[in-house]
Structure formats: C-alpha cells, structure tokens
Amino acid sequence: ERGLSSTTIQRWSGYLKQFLCWYGAKKLPFSAVGITDLDAFLTSCGAKGCSRVSINNKATGLRAFFRYAGTKGWCGPLIAEAIKGPRIFTQENLPSGPSWHEVRRLLASMETNRPEDLRDRPIIMLFAIYGLRATEVAKMRLEDIDWEHDLILVSRPKSRGRQIYPLLPTAGNAILRYLQEVRPGCSWREVFLTFSAPLRPISRTGLYSLTQRRMLEPGISTPHRGPHALRHACAVHLVEEGLSLKEIGDHLGHRSSSATRIYAKVDLSGLREVAAFDLGGLK
Structure with missing residues (x-):
C-alpha cells in the first residue's frame, strides 16, 4: 500500500525475522x-557490531511493522511511535566508493578470456557506468537489450517504472561477448546466470558477493565494497564531469532530488567549486 520496492520489503522482513528470533x-x-523489548533488541544489534546507520534502518523497518500490528490489535497501539533508532550525524551516511581510476583498474583486471571474467x-x-542497483541487474532479461537500436531497458523497482539507456559500445561489446561465448543456452530469460549447478539467475545477494570479491582482487582501497559502492562511484564521476544533481538523479533512477543531495557532500578537491555546479535548487 505504501508503494515500497520488493527489495525494501525483503530487507524489512529480514529485520522483523531477526527480532522475532531474538524475542522468541x-x-x-x-x-x-x-x-523495552525493542530497545533491548536494537541495543543487542549494536553490541554485535552493527553501525548506527544499520540499527536506524532496523528501527525504521520495525516501526512500519508495529504500526500495522497495532492496527490489527496484535500489540499495543503506541509501540510503533516509541521505537527510536540511534542519532545519525550529518556526515555519518556519507557515501563512499572507489575512485574512477580504481574503477578503470577494476575493469582492466577482468580483460581476459576466462569465463568468469567474461x-x-x-x-x-x-x-559503475550506468549506476544500476543490484536488483535491477539481477532482473535484467534478454529482451531488455535492444541490439537493433543500441538501447537498454531497465526496470526500476523503487519507482516501479522503466527507464531507457543508450547501450554504450564498451558495455554492449562486453555483454555480447558474454552471451556468445559463455552464457549457456537455456530457458532462463535473465541475462546473468550462475556457473554452479543448478543453473539459475544470479540473485541480488549473489551479485553483492561477486562484486565484493572482484573489488578485493585488485586491492581497491575503499571501506565499502559492493554494487552500491560502484553506484556511488558512478554518481561522483558524473558530478566531476559537471552534470547537475538533477541529471545525476535521473541517471540513477532516484524518485526525488533529496535522494541525490548526499552527493553534494562529496569532496571534489582539485575540481571546480561546488558552487559552480548547477545544484538544481539546493541550498
């Protein structure tokens, strides 16, 4: 009813499962x-090493569930609004990812004929180039690539819409070589498949593991490794190229400009002053 993406629902369901296992x-x-039970659970998460941002996300998911549970009479009606996550400082959720030089080095490290690299x-x-989310890549289907017109059609889970991108020659050639030389012929319509049996599409979590492993191999020095770190690198690169945050938000599929504002925090040392960019009404 709230228009949440399937990824958000899955993540919040995971938080609820964690709490129920703890409470059980x-x-x-x-x-x-x-x-007091919810406070104790969130405190235990912190004791296990969860960051304040992670604990705050858990509190948000639990608050949504207990708001619904309260309307059903499963628990007290005032519990939801009493669930408070830890304070998040202004710069605490500053996105971080590899530099564009490191992204190029990462891609260069896979220029081989090995099936895994292809x-x-x-x-x-x-x-890195399109800034796609893990879910968007996991769900990409063969028919989403328009080879005749050099286009990629991306299904956006958060906006529940579809977005068209130009298929750049470098990306197109890499995808085509994978399809022609590596991907087995099968009934699956998803583009990217596992190598291990049983043959199946690579899941969102599988893509996280794949990306983290790949970023470790060339020794990329960034505190965060995974699809979102590369998405961040894409956004920062676009800022460095002089695109406005509105244009970057459109490229990343953000539903509102507020989702892109975090990139105004990025240190652009050696580049134009932030004030020289068109920040699309940002103060």
Missing part, C-alpha cells in the same frame, strides 16, 4: 511485547 527466546506471547566484467560495467 524469551518464550513470551507476541501480545506481551513492549518497547561474465563479471559487463556486470561491473552496469554498476
């Missing part, structure tokens, strides 16, 4: 749950 050890009925290189390109 107390051998108490769900109707007895109280805010599959993984176009995946990394879709993250």
Whole structure:
C-alpha cells in the first residue's frame, strides 16, 4: 500500500525475522511485547557490531511493522511511535566508493578470456557506468537489450517504472561477448546466470558477493565494497564531469532530488567549486 520496492520489503522482513528470533527466546506471547523489548533488541544489534546507520534502518523497518500490528490489535497501539533508532550525524551516511581510476583498474583486471571474467566484467560495467542497483541487474532479461537500436531497458523497482539507456559500445561489446561465448543456452530469460549447478539467475545477494570479491582482487582501497559502492562511484564521476544533481538523479533512477543531495557532500578537491555546479535548487 505504501508503494515500497520488493527489495525494501525483503530487507524489512529480514529485520522483523531477526527480532522475532531474538524475542522468541524469551518464550513470551507476541501480545506481551513492549518497547523495552525493542530497545533491548536494537541495543543487542549494536553490541554485535552493527553501525548506527544499520540499527536506524532496523528501527525504521520495525516501526512500519508495529504500526500495522497495532492496527490489527496484535500489540499495543503506541509501540510503533516509541521505537527510536540511534542519532545519525550529518556526515555519518556519507557515501563512499572507489575512485574512477580504481574503477578503470577494476575493469582492466577482468580483460581476459576466462569465463568468469567474461561474465563479471559487463556486470561491473552496469554498476559503475550506468549506476544500476543490484536488483535491477539481477532482473535484467534478454529482451531488455535492444541490439537493433543500441538501447537498454531497465526496470526500476523503487519507482516501479522503466527507464531507457543508450547501450554504450564498451558495455554492449562486453555483454555480447558474454552471451556468445559463455552464457549457456537455456530457458532462463535473465541475462546473468550462475556457473554452479543448478543453473539459475544470479540473485541480488549473489551479485553483492561477486562484486565484493572482484573489488578485493585488485586491492581497491575503499571501506565499502559492493554494487552500491560502484553506484556511488558512478554518481561522483558524473558530478566531476559537471552534470547537475538533477541529471545525476535521473541517471540513477532516484524518485526525488533529496535522494541525490548526499552527493553534494562529496569532496571534489582539485575540481571546480561546488558552487559552480548547477545544484538544481539546493541550498
């Protein structure tokens, strides 16, 4: 009803499962749950090494569930609004990722004839050049690539719409070589498949593991490794090229300009002053 993406629903469901497993050890009925239990659970997450940002995300997901549970009479009606995550400082969720030089080095490290490289290189390109999300790459289908007109059609889970990109020669050639030389003929319509049996599309989590492993191999020095780190690198590169945050937001498939504002925090040392960019109404 809230228009949440399938990824968000899956992630919030995971948070709820974690809480229920933790609460289940107390051998108490769900109707007895109280805010002290939720506070204790979030505190335990911190004790296990979760960051404040991660704990705050868990609190958001749990708040959504308990708001619904309250309307159903499964628990007290005021619990949801009492769930508070930790304070998040202004710069704490500053995105971080590899430099564009490191992205180029990463892609160069996969310029081989090995089957794994022929599959993984176009995946990394879709993250770094197009700034796609893991879910968007996982769900990309063969019919989403228009070879005749050199276009890629991307299904956006957050906006529940579709977006068309030009198929750049480098990305197109990498995808084509994977399809012709590596990808087995099968009934699956998803573009990227696993190598291990049983043959199946690579999942969102599988893409995270693949990207993290790939970024470790050339020794890329960034605190975050994964598809979102490459998405960040794409955004920063576009800022460095002088695109406005509105244009970057359109490229990344953001539903609102607020989602792109975080890139105004990025250190653009050695480049034009931030004030020289068209920030699309940002203050």
